[in-house]
Amino acid sequence: xxxxxxxxxxxxxxxGLVEPGSYEASVDAATFCDPLEVxxxxxxxxxxxxxxxxxVEVRCVREDTGAELGPEEVVVSGNRALTERTWHVATESPxxxxxxxxxxxxxxxxxxxxxxxxxxxxxxxxxxxxxxxTNEVVLRLQRKTGLTLIFRDGAMxxxxxWFRPQLEPLEKEESSARVAxxxxxxxxRYTFLRKAGRYTLKMxxxxxxxxxxxxxxxxxxxxxxxHVIELRRKP
Numbered sequence: 105x106x107x108x109x110x111x112x113x114x115x116x117x118x119x120g121l122v123e124p125g126s127y128e129a130s131v132d133a134a135t136f137c138d139p140l141e142v143x144x145x146x147x148x149x150x151x152x153x154x155x156x157x158x159x160v161e162v163r164c165v166r167e168d169t170g171a172e173l174g175p176e177e178v179v180v181s182g183n184r185a186l187t188e189r190t191w192h193v194a195t196e197s198p199x200x201x202x203x204x205x206x207x208x209x210x211x212x213x214x215x216x217x218x219x220x221x222x223x224x225x226x227x228x229x230x231x232x233x234x235x236x237x238t239n240e241v242v243l244r245l246q247r248k249t250g251l252t253l254i255f256r257d258g259a260m261x262x263x264x265x266w267f268r269p270q271l272e273p274l275e276k277e278e279s280s281a282r283v284a285x286x287x288x289x290x291x292x293r294y295t296f297l298r299k300a301g302r303y304t305l306k307m308x309x310x311x312x313x314x315x316x317x318x319x320x321x322x323x324x325x326x327x328x329x330x331h332v333i334e335l336r337r338k339p
Contacts, residue, residue, distance in 0.1 A: 160232070160239045162198060162207040164220050167244040168326065175200045178222040178245070180207045220245055226297055247326035250288075250297040251305070254332045257313075262335070267310050269294075274302045274320070300325035307333070314338055 119127075122142055129150035130137040140150040162180055164173040180198050198207035209216075213234055218241060220228045225245040232241055253269055255262040288295040300323050307316045314336045321331060 158211065158213055158234050158236045158239065160198070160209040160211065160216070160218075160234060160241060161201075161204070162209065162218060162220075162241050162243060163205070164207075164222070164228075164243045164245060166225070167246045172205065173220075173222055173245065174205070175207075178220050178225075180218065180220050180243075182209055182211070182219070183217045218243060224248065248288075248295075248297055248328050249300050249323050249325050250295050250328045251303075251321055251323060252293055252295040252328055252330045253305075254293060254330055255335060256332060257335050257337070268308045270306045270308075271296045271298065271303045271321075272306065273298075274304060295328060297328075298323055305331070310335070312338055 124142050124144045127140045127142060127150075128137050129140050129152050138150060138152050160182070164178045164180065165171060166173065182198065198209040200206075201208050211234060213236055215231060215233050218230050218232060220243045222245055224247070226248045228243045228245050230241065230243055232239065251271065255267060288297065302320060302322045305319045305321050307318075309315055316333060316335070321329075323329070
């Protein structure tokens with residue numbers, strides 16, 4: 105559609121000559137969309153309502169030192185939640201404001217999940233209900249807490265992908281709030297990233313090896329500990 109003259113607060117576009125039928129007038133790649141029926145008896149006007157403008161300011165800090173993290177240290181992104189007015193979940197890339205030292209994101213009113221990733225720190229996720237105006241969000245990134253598993257058959261180290269271990273908390277979570285349960289996989293080893301606490305480590309049976317009993321492990325905040333599992337072949 106092409107832009108045509110309008111008043112200071114009204115923006116108009118024209119689709120030109122179109123065949124009668126059903127159409128959709130949309131703004132921002134169908135994010136805001138209203139149906140439009142064009143009949144044989146003349147012109148039709150479509151009105152697409154766009155929610156009030158709003159902006160999200162995101163700052164990232166290290167939880168242990170309180171130091172702010174800049175764009176050279178952390179990557180910030182956002183995923184919009186699917187709502188009645190959005191037809192798809194769009195990934196948003198905030199822009200860095202060097203003067204205010206924060207990431208800025210202009211999105212419609214609604215819910216968004218913000219994610220921050222930094223080397224050596226656990227990924228932080230936060231769901232935010234965005235309202236009209238300026239929304240200030242601080243993401244606090246923690247040092248990684250977790251458990252790296254090492255599987256050995258005698259002197260030979262085996263890849264974790266053979267065994268599919270599970271790490272389950274001993275105590276039920278008191279809150280249903282989302283936490284970062286990401287993991288790292290490198291050189292055949294898998295690191296569970298969890299909150300500090302006590303967990304049960306369980307393993308599925310591996311062909312050719314004796315069953316491995318469950319074991320209780322305790323994770324200390326800010327520490328990634330190694331756990332060696334010695335496997336024994338079946339006779």
